[in-house]
Amino acid sequence: MRNKDDQPRFATPDNLKQGSAAASETRICGGQPQTARCGGNTEDRESLGTGAPPSNTAPANYITDTTTQDKPGFQLLRCGVDSLYLSYRGELASGWDQRLEGLKRAAQSTEEGERSNAQVRIGEHLFEVRDKGKGRFAYVLVDNCFHIQLSTGNTSSLPLAYVQVSSEMLTALSVTEAEERLRYIINTLGQVKGEAQISRADLFADFLSTVAMDSWAQASWITRAAKIWIHYEKRQFTGWSIGLGGVMGCRLYNKTLELEKSKKDCLKPLWSAMGWQEGQSVWRLEFEFKRDALKELGVSSVDQLLASLQGLWAYATVSWLRLTIPNPDDENQSRWPNHPLWDSLVAVPWADGVSLPLSRLRKERLPSDESLFVNGLGGLTSFMAAHGMTDLGEGFGEFLAHANRFHSNRERTTGKTFIGYVSDKVKAKARKYNTLKNESSDTRREDEERKREQARNYKKVKDGD
Structure with a gap:
């Protein structure tokens, strides 16, 4: 039997893509959104019948100058898709199956010189070929943009490829552009059948706030999830996590602290463009939608995801989770008002915005x-x-x-x-x-022929063959 985290009683696909009276009110009323009247204890709700209208053209990541930035103590910096996992049905070409098996064996060699040759170039990407597969997938290819798991050519029970698109890739490009680049790579490796299927997608909003994120008690969260954690590191509050491990999860955490550890500062120029100053703490609200959640919400393809961003966000912030101001005199949690911070987060818009991409997308995984x-x-x-x-x-x-x-x-x-x-x-x-291609002269000649073959394959895909 599933626990509450695993079965949040999703909205129907039709309801998800209908208009939202609640979200509309936040725009009509102005000032503080009035979404508190739309619901309280989400355990009592069966669907997202009042979900926010989705955007049909929302880009994956964008900067926006919305009215939410005018609210005291809250400034939206960015919102978008941070993590994306895609699978492709199809079959690995026999030539690639043999080649990747050879490179995998090279990666397992005791000779460092031989291990260094476990690389493969596809288009503009130079991938490391790992010495082991992952799970039931035989091969793993990695660079700074994609983590690709591939099945062997004689496996029909698995997808051809299961891929994690990196957050840096999604910061530099839209979801559509990232998937187009990935599809070229997968088409080079084998015959793809149908469109990419989404296995997981994470939606986020980065913001500044004068509110202390540990100023409320655990009871202030009204959620369908069973698990709520509060996190500290060296006695410093770092954030909340809710429902992780289930088909949906949420994190509210200090993103600037995370960047100090990862040393990945690619977000800072984009924050600065929206008024962030060095030294200010940026907080991120992030919702994780796994395959089962997306399926019940009617989202399986990239196009469906982009058409449903507003609806997914509304479902997550109105139906699945709320941050409230508890009323000890009222046992009915559905009547507890939203915390003003949550009203601002509910109102995050997912319409078209001005894209500010990174100046350069690094395909290499460089040391700091x-x-x-x-x-x-x-x-x-x-x-x-x-x-x-x-x-x-x-x-x-x-x-x-x-x-x-x-x-x-x-x-x-x-x-x-x-x-x-x-x-x-x-x-x-x-x-x-992923910086230098280690190869002999024979390998270079083979690669030149493969490049010509890839160009022919790309032309076939482009022409619709």
């Missing part, structure tokens, strides 16, 4: 500057300290000389000179970072 220029200098500074050196030029020269002598002494057992050792390490990290 801190990793390179702080941690990476550890060996050099340790060497200089051990030898009583303070001059950087002298230290660097002596370091190289000692390293060359050390590897020359090891050459009898390793078979590698200092230059050979460095070359192997560079190739291994180039595979990990």
